[in-house]
Amino acid sequence: MTSKKTTGASAAASSASAASEPARRRTTSRKSPIKKSTAARHVAIEDLPTEEIWAHYSQARAEKNVQDIEAIRNILMERHFPLVKYIAERLLQTLPKSIELDDLVSAGLFGLMDAIRGFDLDRGIKFKTYCTTRIRGSILDQLRSQDWVPRLVRLKASKIDKALQRLTGRFGREPTHSELARELEMDHQELSIELQSASAKAMYSLSDKWEDRDDDSSMEKVDVLEDKKSIDPLGVLNRDDMMGFLTRSLTHKERFIIEQYYQVGHTMREIGEMLNLTESRVCQIHSNVMGRLKSLFGTKQNTMLM
Structure with missing residues (x-):
């Protein structure tokens, strides 16, 4: 009698277990999504050869997947950053020493972004060939369009100007060269170089001539310099x-x-x-x-x- 009950209980347990097995399988399958997360896919793409990354980028553009387009574009920017830096370094060798590499690299990245947006993989042109001209052109455009006074020169000029103001307030007069050098913790020669650099911010000679084509007259640039004490409302x-x-x-x-x-x-x-x-x-x-x-x-x- 006992053995029959045991056998019956075992059978019932087995049956219940068998019945619950599909449910467990369904629950397990729900916990394991088929698709990888967006972040995981981007990490995987980052490790691919450049040609395959471009294929993924083209697919994302075709599908108009904005999230993937932006993420893969960032990967391509990282991948081609050394090329931007190389082009900027080559150009820097032909420019005044006061111009900084970081400024050229930043300008070059505009060209790289434009190149990535405009590149057509199906044309059969190598991206390096396509983007090199864009990067170089972007740097040159920036140099031509900017009032290019390097950031470091501005910072040093500002530091000297603040020291002059402090000492003038302290002494009630303009400081001597020695006093200014001591305040800035520089020797005389170093201060002379910095002052020369700061005064060269205008980046052109005041003796250059402006030609007036209407009356064939000319004037020196010093005559048309803006009054630094006046306020430019538009600039403000x-x-x-x-x-x-x-x-x-x-x-x-x-x-x-x-x-x-x-x-x-x-x-x-x-x-x-x-x-x-x-x-x-x-x-x-x-x-x-x-x-x-x-x-x-x-x-x-x-x-x-x-």
Whole structure:
């Protein structure tokens, strides 16, 4: 009697177990999604050869998948950043020593972004060939369009000017060369070099002539220099608008990069170390911000940040 009950109970348990097995399988299958997460797919794409990354990018554009387009474009930017830096370094060799590599790299990244957006994989042209001209052209356009006074020169000139103001307030007169050198913790020769560099910010000779084609007369550039004491209302409005944009529209990371680069004077690599980002990623974020500023405020937006 007991054995029959045991046998019956075992059979019932087996039957219940068998009945619940499909449910367990269904529950398990629900916990294991077939598709990988977007982040996982992007990590996998990042490890692929460049040609395959381009294939994924073309597919994302065909499907109009905005999230994938942006993510894969960032991967392509990282992959081709060394080329931007190489082109910038080559150009830097032909330019005045006062111009900084980081500024050229940032300009070159605009060209790289345009090249990525405009590249057609089906044309059979190598991307390196296609983008090299765009990168170089973007750097040259920036050099031509900007009132190119390097950031470091501006920072040093500002430092000297502040020291002059402090000492003038302290002594009730303009400081001597020795007093200024001591305040800035420089020797006489070093201060002379810095003063010469700061005074060369105008970047042109005051004795150059402007030609007036209407009456064949000419005047020297010194005659048409702006009055530094006068206020340019449009410039003030543009700067106020830009400061509002920086406050309202940028993320904390974007604002930090802009402040550290233009106000403090850190390099892209140094900022990357602070944020635990690669140098190329910092350059890319900077270029994205500058592109937005350029569309709103024109080509001289970086001089307004200094």
